Amino acid sequence: MANELSIPEDSVGIVSPLCARFDTPLTLKSGAVLPGFELMYETYGELNAARSNAVLVCPALSGHHHAAGIHADAPKNTGWWDNLIGPGKPLDTRKFFVISVNNLGGCHGSTGPMSTNPETGKPWGADFPVVTVEDWVAAQSLLADRLGIDCWAAIIGGSLGGMQAMAWSIHLPARVRHALVIASAPKLTAQNIAFNEVARQAIITDPDFHGGHFYEHNTLPRRGLRLARMLGHITYQSDDLMAEKFGRRLREGGRKFSFEVEFEVESYLRYQGDKFAGSFDANTYLLATRALDYFDPAHDAGGDLAAAFAPATADYLLVSFSTDWRFAPSRSREIVDALMRKGRNVSYAEIESSAGHDSFLLDDPHYHAVLRAYFDNITV
Amino acid sequence: MTALDGRIDYDVIADWVSPGARVLDLGCGDGALLRHLKDSRGASGYGVEIDIERVISCMRNGINVLQIDLEKGLYDFVDQSFDLVIISNALQTLHRTEKLLTEMLRVGREAVVSFPNFAFWKHRMAIMDGHMPVSDRLPYQWYDTPNVRFFTIADFEALCEKLGIEIRERLVLDDAGQPVQEEPNFLGSFALYRLGGARG
Numbered sequence: 001m002a003n004e005l006s007i008p009e010d011s012v013g014i015v016s017p018l019c020a021r022f023d024t025p026l027t028l029k030s031g032a033v034l035p036g037f038e039l040m041y042e043t044y045g046e047l048n049a050a051r052s053n054a055v056l057v058c059p060a061l062s063g064h065h066h067a068a069g070i071h072a073d074a075p076k077n078t079g080w081w082d083n084l085i086g087p088g089k090p091l092d093t094r095k096f097f098v099i100s101v102n103n104l105g106g107c108h109g110s111t112g113p114m115s116t117n118p119e120t121g122k123p124w125g126a127d128f129p130v131v132t133v134e135d136w137v138a139a140q141s142l143l144a145d146r147l148g149i150d151c152w153a154a155i156i157g158g159s160l161g162g163m164q165a166m167a168w169s170i171h172l173p174a175r176v177r178h179a180l181v182i183a184s185a186p187k188l189t190a191q192n193i194a195f196n197e198v199a200r201q202a203i204i205t206d207p208d209f210h211g212g213h214f215y216e217h218n219t220l221p222r223r224g225l226r227l228a229r230m231l232g233h234i235t236y237q238s239d240d241l242m243a244e245k246f247g248r249r250l251r252e253g254g255r256k257f258s259f260e261v262e263f264e265v266e267s268y269l270r271y272q273g274d275k276f277a278g279s280f281d282a283n284t285y286l287l288a289t290r291a292l293d294y295f296d297p298a299h300d301a302g303g304d305l306a307a308a309f310a311p312a313t314a315d316y317l318l319v320s321f322s323t324d325w326r327f328a329p330s331r332s333r334e335i336v337d338a339l340m341r342k343g344r345n346v347s348y349a350e351i352e353s354s355a356g357h358d359s360f361l362l363d364d365p366h367y368h369a370v371l372r373a374y375f376d377n378i379t380v
Numbered sequence: 381m382t383a384l385d386g387r388i389d390y391d392v393i394a395d396w397v398s399p400g401a402r403v404l405d406l407g408c409g410d411g412a413l414l415r416h417l418k419d420s421r422g423a424s425g426y427g428v429e430i431d432i433e434r435v436i437s438c439m440r441n442g443i444n445v446l447q448i449d450l451e452k453g454l455y456d457f458v459d460q461s462f463d464l465v466i467i468s469n470a471l472q473t474l475h476r477t478e479k480l481l482t483e484m485l486r487v488g489r490e491a492v493v494s495f496p497n498f499a500f501w502k503h504r505m506a507i508m509d510g511h512m513p514v515s516d517r518l519p520y521q522w523y524d525t526p527n528v529r530f531f532t533i534a535d536f537e538a539l540c541e542k543l544g545i546e547i548r549e550r551l552v553l554d555d556a557g558q559p560v561q562e563e564p565n566f567l568g569s570f571a572l573y574r575l576g577g578a579r580g
Binding site: 333336337340341343345346347348349350351352366369370373374376377 | 402424426432433435436438439440442443444445446447448456457458461
């Protein structure tokens with residue numbers, strides 16, 4: 001099958017996930033200690049002799065290590081940021097060596113709730129410790145050590161991924177030259193935490209959740225995860241985009257005066273929810289939303305975001321999207337403002353887009369031109 | 381923004397920039413002026429631009445650029461956080477002139493303002509002839525101009541007086557880019573000012 005595939009010239013092509021095993025204990029921000037862990041990752045391009053061209057791609061809430069190219073055994077499963085990464089693309093793999101990770105607590109092969117707890121011999125499930133953005137950065141830095149990367153040319157991430165890029169630049173400033181923070185925020189608002197809480201409650205109150213130990217019961221909280229994803233999807237899109245994509249269109253002719261799927265938007269949400277519930281782990285979803293909630297670099301600096309960035313030495317690019325109401329442009333402006341106060345090199349673009357928060361995954365020409373211009377100016 | 385934009389204006393402004401100054405350039409276009417100040421004076425700072433194509437050009441030029449709408453003011457810039465705030469050939473494209481001028485001198489210790497002089501004799505001739513002026517310095521037809529404020533050297537100086545803004549230096553150029561000494565409001569097509577904080 002694979003040899004019949006026509007792979008586009010600007011694709012990184014067929015890629016194979018890699019796994020790095022770490023046997024030294026990792027103390028998490030909560031105080032919990034992971035005795036050891038594994039991280040799944042993929043790489044695209046070649047590390048140069050000076051080891052100066054490495055770029056780390058940090059995943060968002062449901063992201064993972066498969067960011068670009070295709071897997072030989074799943075040729076239709078292109079990476080989640082494939083439109084950005086590849087030869088000749090804005091993050092050009094002819095220039096950069098790109099690494100994409102699946103974070104700790106994930107459900108795509110890295111150590112997480114589905115992994116075996118060495119103390120019990122059973123899956124961690126709900127006992128997997130709560131991980132923070134800073135814990136992810138600590139784990140990623142061990143991977144960087146392993147790969148011989150002292151300093152990233154750039155770290156890029158959207159949304160929760162942007163928070164990881166910020167955390168790197170604050171906690172390991174000598175190891176990052178450029179931080180690209182897309183559609184992100186310096187901390188979640190109460191409204192944003194509230195959405196996460198509704199999503200978590202949908203999962204936790206699903207009778208099939210079994211307190212997070214559903215693996216032992218050979219089931220999964222499909223309904224809860226589905227609801228969580230449906231809610232998420234609504235908030236990742238804009239009112240305008242949903243109006244444009246679905247409007248009030250009905251699937252078949254007239255009203256049936258029922259609670260079946262009648263409106264197109266209902267059908268779409270159910271499809272997205274089902275797809276996600278079948279492929280994502282409920283415990284990972286809880287962990288990732290909590291990591292979002294907890295991220296607040298200003299908290300450790302007396303509430304002063306500029307002070308939080310005091311150790312930073314990186315140059316920054318901030319990008320927001322006009323219709324993103326979950327991570328609104330004003331939130332990116334707060335970060336820009338703090339960075340200016342510290343005299344950091346920072347550029348900021350606010351892209352006109354109808355697609356809401358999801359815009360950061362799309363290939364809007366202005367958005368990609370901004371990223372291309374920025375990456376082109378990074379020396380390696 | 382105009383055909384004459386380039387070396388002469390930039391060199392004048394560069395002379396007003398102390399080495400290593402922290403500069404904010406409002407309406408920075410493709411970042412050419414900031415690039416020039418960075419290269420010639422070791423200046424650092426940021427450009428502000430609303431147009432995405434120009435923002436992208438700035439990034440290609442390796443300039444820090446912030447895509448911000450100046451009509452909304454400089455509210456999140458800290459008092460006296462820049463040595464110099466520049467608005468080069470862009471003041472005429474913004475509505476809230478008074479607000480912006482006072483904000484510039486709140487954020488910067490000094491300000492540089494340059495603009496085309498509507499009272500330049502060729503512009504006056506065009507009006508006498510019954511038409512809005514179109515020239516090297518005002519290169520737009522009335523129906524597609526980005527300019528929303530039309531003012532003269534005399535008007536600008538009167539506004540500075542009203543706002544208590546100190547004019548520290550002035551250079552007026554004719555349409556060949558040569559300095560004008562006599563009758564600047566008649567013979568000058570373009571004016572550059574170095575301004576200081578409110579006096580009272």
